[in-house]
Amino acid sequence: MxxxxxxxxxxxxxxxxxxxxxxxxxxxxxxxxxxxxxxxxxxxxxxxxxxxxxxxxxxxxxxxxxxxxxxxxxxxxxxxxxxxxxxxxxxxxxxxxxxxxxxxxxxxxxxxxxxxxxxxxxxxxxxxxxxxxxxxxxxxxxxxxxxxxxxxPKDKLALSDIILATNIQPDSLKSIFNKNGYAMQINPDNVFTIQEPFLWFYYEIYNLNLSSDEEKLIHVKYTIVSAEGDTIKSYHPGSFRRPEESCIIVDGKNIVTLKDGDYFLLVEVTDTGSEESVILEKKFSMVREWAQLEQEAELEPMSDDESHEFLDKVQYVISKSEKKQFQGLNPEAKARFAYRFWRERDPNPFTPENEFKIELERRVNYANTFFASKQAIRANKKGIKTDRGRIYLKYGEPSEQREDNMPQSDREFIVWNYFNLKNISVFVFSDKVGRKDPQLIFSDDPTEISDPTLRKTLGSDWEYMMESLNR
CATH class of the missing domain: 2.60.40 (Immunoglobulin-like)
Known part of the structure; x- marks a missing residue:
């Protein structure tokens, strides 16, 4: 077989x-x-x-x-x-x-x-x-x-089943619980507690109508109802453009206020192109008293310095909601949060080592060692706070890196190429103010902010730099 x-x-x-x-x-x-x-x-x-x-x-x-x-x-x-x-x-x-x-x-x-x-x-x-x-x-x-x-069905809007999890995040390390590029902290009994109060879910949408106006949207609405059918929470509908004939949806909702009991997550998807709607449901439970298990764990409270160090280390992988939650906790709860944060991102929980944590800490140490100039150190600026440190923490070692000089100003620029990233390939750094702390001056990463005046300021040097990227 x-x-x-x-x-x-x-x-x-x-x-x-x-x-x-x-x-x-x-x-x-x-x-x-x-x-x-x-x-x-x-x-x-x-x-x-x-x-x-x-x-x-x-x-x-x-x-x-x-x-x-x-x-x-x-x-x-x-x-x-x-x-x-x-x-x-x-x-x-x-x-x-x-x-x-x-x-x-x-x-x-x-x-x-x-x-x-x-x-x-x-x-x-x-x-x-x-x-x-x-x-x-x-x-x-x-x-x-x-x-x-x-x-x-192949001729009308359809949804897959829903998988529930305590956490779902993009997975660059290909963990053993990887599904279509997402690491899933699966929750087969579909029971949640106030210590892990996020109801994460994964599902797929099929047979979207691409023959109609491409500008039309997909509307998604989530509702939580009780076992008796009463509406408990109704979340504001979200919308997005139809990407292809099918797509993956990953989302999560905070359910910390739910009382003990059984509930249903209702997912309603509407394709405005075909004006079709589909509703899917998934049962789950909330058990609040289990919270005592984690409160009894012998974890040392986090000091203020340890809290700052933790946020520095995870600043590019922690979500906004997670960061806000962490900042509102007391020292004991922060220690439990950090413990769960690393555990949920462990790509292979069947080994003693947490490969995600090891790799991230390696990147932090490397960035602080090699990307902190003397001027940056005097300004109390760690290597991870520099532009090169930020990119290194987010994407790791570049596939290729090289240095060159602009012919007119003789200014040095550094090129990092990544061949393993989708829709992102290049980052260019140069020392704009003479402090030996190269800043990011160009990238095809849409999440990075570029300086629109640089092209005019650099003139022919800019054209030379752009041509060099295609060599």
Missing amino acids: RRSQVSLFIFFLICQVAIVMAQDSLGRLQFKMDTGLFQSGVQDLLEQDFLFEIPFDQLTYTDDPKFPDRYVRVVVNTAFSIKNRETGDIVASDQWDTPAAFAKRELQLQPSYRLMFSELLSPGDYMLDITLTDIHSKRAGKKLVPFVVTDP
């Missing part, structure tokens, strides 16, 4: 599925699961995503062999088969061991073990037979999950 794609999505996905029911066996290991179906881009095949979560108290932990003083280790075996219920054929099967490492101090937060994999399937009626086994204790749990994969 074809090897399933474990937590790695290499297709652009679209589809819709109906999960009929799931029956827990009498296996001792208990786990939660969720599903999501999307179009795959492969003719006649749809992608079924399977998401699993094993609670902390279901697993047995041993000291990590490399870092026994700091980390513990757990290993889970996944074995599954998918049977076509109409023909009786097994259409997919596989098994593998997945190790995971947790910091010992993190055990106070009772972290769960999470797993995600996907299979490409043709439309039909199926049965998933899934067994998860804790290798250390040999405890196993099994679920039989019947589901139906339906062929999505």
Whole structure:
């Protein structure tokens, strides 16, 4: 059988599925699961995503062999088969061991073990037979999950399923929970707490009408309703231009004020080109008392200096809402925030190291070492506060860098080329005021502010510099 794609999505996905029911066996290991179906881009095949979560108290932990003083280790075996219920054929099967490492101090937060994999399937009626086994204790749990994969409509507006998460961010490190360029902190049981109060969600829109006026928009409206059908929150509708026939939507809403209980997220999408509307819903729960778990964690309160250092380090990766939330917290809560911030961005939670944090700290150290001139240091300006430091923190090491001199003024300029960035390729720096602190004077990055007077000021030097970029 074809090897399933474990937590790695290499297709652009679209589809819709109906999960009929799931029956827990009498296996001792208990786990939660969720599903999501999307179009795959492969003719006649749809992608079924399977998401699993094993609670902390279901697993047995041993000291990590490399870092026994700091980390513990757990290993889970996944074995599954998918049977076509109409023909009786097994259409997919596989098994593998997945190790995971947790910091010992993190055990106070009772972290769960999470797993995600996907299979490409043709439309039909199926049965998933899934067994998860804790290798250390040999405890196993099994679920039989019947589901139906339906062929999505091709001639009218349609939506995929919704996947809920506690955090979703652009993923440049290709983490194991990567979906179409986004790192997802999946939440298979769809239960949220006030310690992780953002309801993040991912879905896809299909069959947008591009034959009509290209200036027309897509309207998206989100509403949270109670299990009884009462409207609890209605968010201001958003609009965007139709990009292609299909698109990915990632969004998040703060649900910290919700009371304990079950809710539904309603997503309403309207294509003004075709005047079609589609509504999709996803159930989730809020459990406020779980907040005590994280409050009891033994984390040292953050000092003012540590808070400033943290914000300096993450200034180009933290969102505006996260920064505002952090600044309003007390020292103890700031420590918990920072802990969760790094944990949620760990591209591979199955290893002791947090590769995202390691790479960002490496960039910070490099920028502070090599991009802080003597004049900048005297002005108490760290390397990460310079233009080169900012670009280096955001995008890392350039693919190519070179230096040249303008023929008329003999002013030096530095060119950084990035060949791995979408729609961004070049940054040019030059010392405009003679302080040996090169500033950014040109880039094709639309988020960077350019000086419109430079072209006139530099004259022929500007033309020379532009020509050099095409060499």
